[in-house]
Amino acid sequence: MSDSWPDGADETARLVNLWEQHMSRRFTPRHGLLPSNAVQIWTFAHHAARLSRAVITLHEAGHDLEAMPLIRQTLECAMNAAWLLVTETGGPALSAVDTKNRRVMYREVTELGMADLSEVLKRVEREEVRDAETVTHTRSFEERCRAVSGGRHIYAMWRTLSLYSHATSSIADVYLESVPVTLEAPLGVAMLLEADWDQADTWMRVQALMLLLAQIAADDAQAKPVHRTQLARARKRLGVTWQIRPADAD
Template sequence: MGDAWPDGADETARLVNLWEQHMSRRFTPRSGLHPSNAIQIWTFAHHAARLSRAVLTLHEAGHDLEAMPLIRQTLECAMNAAWLLVTDSGGAALSAVDTKSRRVMYREVTELGLADLSEILRRVEQEEARDAETVTRTRSFEERCRAVSGGRHIYAMWRTLSLYSHATSSVADVYLETVRESEDAPLGVAMLLNADWDQGATWMRVQALMLLLAQIAADDAQAKPTHRTQLARARRRLGVTWEVRRTQSDPQ
């Protein structure tokens, strides 16, 4: 989209205001959308807007690198919302994955003697057993992305964001500068107090796009979508023609 792109921070702020002032106020799921799917679509879109507020705060303070984990989570919220819109059993599947994760956490805490969660663990294990069939059908995040049209490109963004969302050498590198070896710099590097990071504008554009995707999914999930005009304008400003639909080769 190059130089023609509008400012990502401005577009993110517009979409946050649209959500907070209008889109979050009423949610009536469309006929045929599973209640679990509908609830999670709304909550993911809502959290994407709240994350965007935090990203804007960090951006305005010059902390764009520090915002990367929040942009990554916004992307996850947006893609999960889109996937839930086109996957009948998606809501139950995501809930089953969460049950499995809680079971692992409760077992670890109990075995380490940090707390006796054995009774809670027993109930979660029973819940997981009931959901066993759902768990086997649950897709990884990559598979969810691939199931949505255009999702492979978004997954590539997620992989890049992941490099800067954990304690990796990629994060360490932005605080280093190659210099001539000397007594003061025997390793040939200088430590930087402020990260050498000039990608803030690019990732703010991604933030705007992910918030837009989350809101498109939430509006499409409504019995009577009411913000198509505003979201169509946002699409035009951001240079995309997105519609949430399943990849044709995906079997559901």
């Protein structure tokens, strides 16, 4: 990313403020957009804005590495919103995936004796059967990314974010520094109290881009887009020409 780009934290804050201006307005889905798609697009965009507030707070406190899981979730919200905009039955499909995950969780909790969720489990299983009869497809997050124009590049960013969103050796590495082997450092490493992390600016720019994508999806889902001009300006500032469309339209 070019050093001539605007500050990612500033752009994120501008987009959060833009969304908060929109929150009090009535959301009217565009004609032909499935209600379940429209509702989830709005909620994902809204959560992306709230996540962005949290990321800014962490950034200002110098906790940029700790913000990586939130940036990752913002990316997920943005890509899901974009996918829902271009996938007719996306809303029911995402709900079906959630039903399956809840069923697995309820069964695990019940079998381990942590709580008796058997009655809830029965209802979820019946719901899953109905989903199987009505939902024609479900997709993994990777498949959803690949179904949207430009989504493969965003999925690659998601993979990078994932390295720093779980307890992996990538996390351990940023708290270690190579030093000569001595009696005081027999392993040849020193432990760092502060992470050796110099990617804050890059990932704050990614945060701004993902919030922008989520808001484009929400605006495009409106019967009468309310922020088309402001989002066009944000595109220009951030150096992208994004138009949400299916990957097969490229």
